[in-house]
Amino acid sequence: MTESYGTLSPTPRLLLGPGPSQIAPRVLRACATPLLGYLDPEYLTLMDQTQTLLRTVFQTENAWTMCVPGTGMAGMEAALINAFEPGDDIVICVNGVFGERMVNVAQRAGARVTRVDAEWGTAVQPDQVSEALRGVKAKVVAIVHAETSTGVLQPLEEISRVVHEAGALLLVDCVTSLGGIPVEVDARGIDIAYSGTQKCLGAPPSLAPLTMSAAAVEAFQARKTPVQSFYLDAGEIWRYWGPERAYHQTGMINMLYALREALLIIQEEGLEARFARHRQNQQALIAGLEAMGLQPAVADPALRLPSLTTVLVPDGADDQAVRGGLIAKYGIEIGGGMGKYAGKAWRIGLMGYGSQRSNVMLLLSALGDLLKNERVDEGLAAASAAYTA
Ligand SMILES: Cc1ncc(COP(=O)(O)O)c(C=O)c1O
The missing domain is CATH 3.90.1150.10 (Aspartate Aminotransferase, domain 1)
Known part of the structure; x- marks a missing residue:
């Protein structure tokens, strides 16, 4: 005999934690909209619109602006493993759990990681990054914009200058900032930025917006080795999000509807x-x-x-x-x-x-x-x- 589990009826909660956050009823309704095929011309138009809206919220003109399937961690993994090749040097700033996670992800993927540590509850200083870059020819410097474990907002302008003077790419975790705090990808010279949908963007978890500057794309295209993960290969994801429209994975149909609706709300609010x-x-x-x-x-x-x-x-x-x-x-x-x-x-x-x-x-x-x-x-x-x- 099968047990009866009853209908799905979670107790209403007010989500005031680190995410997922509250979602507008409009966004929830968008999730319940009938599915389209992932290559249906109507769905492709919705993807294009989402991409345009994402560029606005990232404050960028970057062509390569897309969604990695998965939560913020998928964004983190994708951003990192597309940015370096095994054996490359990379500098990672650590002042909380998510900086620490980046180190973990990068080391598993074979990067030679130089850490720049700052006390919890404080920001990483530009001269710390400069010093690290004097000791190592790093391809990338990675940093968390909004450290959800400590509540610190990391200033980026000066660090961006230092990173680019050293000829490295700047990679920024914007999971807890995008849609609530200026990220200014272009103005701040951020080369690779990723986020998650379930925080300030106001959609359910499951997609990780990712954007890459022309310099980051050029470095990606000059790789000598393929990205070890097919699923998280930005080039493969871009083949679906870009003009080619090739199959990479089944689109996250209803989640894209939700993200588009959430981004429209952002556009309406300004x-x-x-x-x-x-x-x-x-x-x-x-x-x-x-x-x-x-x-x-x-x-x-x-x-x-x-x-x-x-x-x-x-x-x-x-x-x-x-x-x-x-x-x-x-x-x-x-x-x-x-x-x-x-x-x-x-x-x-x-x-x-x-x-x-x-x-x-x-x-x-x-x-x-x-x-x-x-x-x-x-x-x-x-x-x-x-x-x-
Ligand atoms: C700063 C930061 N980066 C990455 C993540 C990972 O995102 P997710 O839990 O959606 O995989 C989080 C999640 O809280 C985060 O706050």
Whole structure:
């Protein structure tokens, strides 16, 4: 006898963690639109539109702008393994879990990795990168723009200059920044950038937008060895996304519908307005938390990510009990700390559709309740004032 599992009916949650983030009902409806074949002319038009919208959000004119099938990690693997060949030197900046992941991925793929480490909660400094590049003729320098494990926003301009002076390519993880924070691929001279759909872009997980500059494409085409993964070979993916329209893998049909819808929402809102909204909600959240006596984990306000705030678990509070209480009593998910921050910090995401004043106020109230925080009214007042400042 087969057990009856019932219909699919997940309990509603407010996703205010490190991702996936809240999704606009319009985007969910787009997922439920009937399938087309992956080479249907109508579907190809939708791919073209998605590509154009992605260029806008990446702030680039790069021809090679496409989606790697898979989540942000597929983007990371693809970006790295297409950028170097086994035995090449590469510099990787590490100030959190995702920089560490890049090292792991690059070493498995046979790169000779030189690390540039910075303290968690701080940014990598350009002179550290310069020094590393004096010691090694690197083909690529890889760095995370928005370190989701620490909540640090990495400044890129000066590092980009240093990298290009040394004749290397700049590869940037934009998983937690694209669609919420300016990425400015062209203006900042980023050669390879990848992201994920489930954070500030506001779509479900499963696609990894990737863009490559003319210099990155030229380096790719000059490779002496094929990329060891057929599935993640940017040249093969481009044969499907580019003019050739060759079969590479079955298109992620419904997920592309969702991403296109999410990108249309971004277009309607306007990039500048969207960036300002993310910044304003983050500032209100931090003002509220600080007024309640909580402390952001990133000391320098200029380095705090608009899309993800790390806050130290206050003395005497039980990390898991508070996060469990948020789910059980309020249906709110926030993230626990990762790596060095495990048990020590919470990660609060205000990304895409989830970056809203109502969510900020609700979360502050819920945290105030669970922490039995006597200053919750001050917290709400400070957050509210941040909207009128
Ligand atoms: C900065 C960063 N890079 C890469 C990833 C990997 O993305 P995914 O979990 O979608 O595979 C994440 C996921 O949180 C991330 O935050």
